[in-house]
Amino acid sequence: MTVTSHQPETQRKRAVVTGASSGIGAATVRLLVASGWDVVALARREARLRALAQETGCTYVVADITADESVAQAVEAITAGGRVDALVNNAGGALGADRVDNADLEQWSRMYELNVLGTFRMTNALLPALRETAGSIVVVTSTAAHEPYEGGGGYVAAKFAERVAARTLRLELVGEPLRVIEIAPGMVHTEEFSLVRFAGDQGKADAVYDGVPNPLQAEDIAEAIRWSLSMPAHVNVDSLVVRPVAQAAYTKTHRVTS
Template sequence: MSQESSSPTSSTSARTAVVTGASSGIGAATVRTLTAAGWTVFALARREAKLNALAAETGCTPIVTDITDEESTQAAVDRILAAGPVKALVNCAGGAIGKDPVATANLDDWRAMYELNVLGTLRITQKLLPALKESSGSVLVISSTAGIEPYEGGAGYCASKFAERVMARVLRLELIGEPVRVIDIAPGMVHTDEFSVKRFHGDAAKAEAVYAGVPDPLKAEDIAECVRWALEQPDTVDVDQIVVRPRAEGSYTKVYRQA
């Protein structure tokens, strides 16, 4: 039996996924999970060495891409579409920069978050949407609970993730009647190697304090499994949104920490 016919995602298109932000964290975990489940994966990110290592491990196709850059993104999309149909776009690329109050926030930090979290997601989604319509495919966005509940010091990141979530929701409404699913997965506290370190500009102590005392924060692999599950539902089943947190986190301001 062919891989396609045995898949819960019945379609005439091959199970090919494009994953952005694939060099680390949730993106890399998603590549590992999807390739293990039999998907063909194009892994997009800026860091060539990390992409090549991931390709050697998983068999994915690495494409060095900066989704905040028009030419880089177009070149990646051209290469992907030349290879055949695409079934899913998984928008993992994103990040938080800084945790300053609104009164003293750095405009460049806000601009960088919008360029990556919002405009980067928009750019590659627009370019792949026609192909996804042809394949009865899926647009999946990894947003954040920061796009649901704001918190002090998080205005820039929260604003960008609110925007990303609203973009996904509006796209879902605009595509009613079209053969495309739009899925939003909003993780809470996920302990990855780089997210908080980048947020605090390399300050490892501040980054580790985010998770201090929290029993079993989510791992990138937990979110990747949510991605796989959502994508492998039948084409007519749209998982509009998944909000996923560790058991210890009731909200951003209500987290259980062991002494």
């Protein structure tokens, strides 16, 4: 595990962003830093984190949220470096698009481990630090956490579980000055999400967005996260669903044909 800091500790608010090496995570790091936060970017790919730190001045921690020991070491380094006012659980992803009756259960297991157990491994480990600052827990789910679609059984199951666990945590923390916020993005065109889902098949990844006018960008979701965290401390954004105008539901998307 590597920890690198490019700025002195201050009393500014401090956020931890998981899945920060690309897409929504990297965009969130950029926007929070620009908005005056100290940010710890966390992911597995050190080269990308190093470049992000050089670009933004954030701190970074290399860690795997699916491994207990890695998370424990990361949290030790994070808390030694200062306060924690927000945890943005962004790390996650989809693998495959198989029908339920042809499911690759190993992929289902990997999605559950990453999207659900990884999120709450980080959350539980950082709860003591967040309690000290009356902090915020952001869980980036998906519209797949709210509605099923064909070919999405494993991902939908994982995201439903992530959302319901976050909702349960919200209930259990009532009476404590902690916020639990769900951000549920619809179609977001990032460089890796669909490419990873389809095992590097660029054609299949591109087809997801073909003809869709103005799908969301990572920066749009980063702004939703920033806005939710900027609300007064007594305001909890329980659940915020964000879609492009062209997408009314996961299975109802306008596409322009040539």
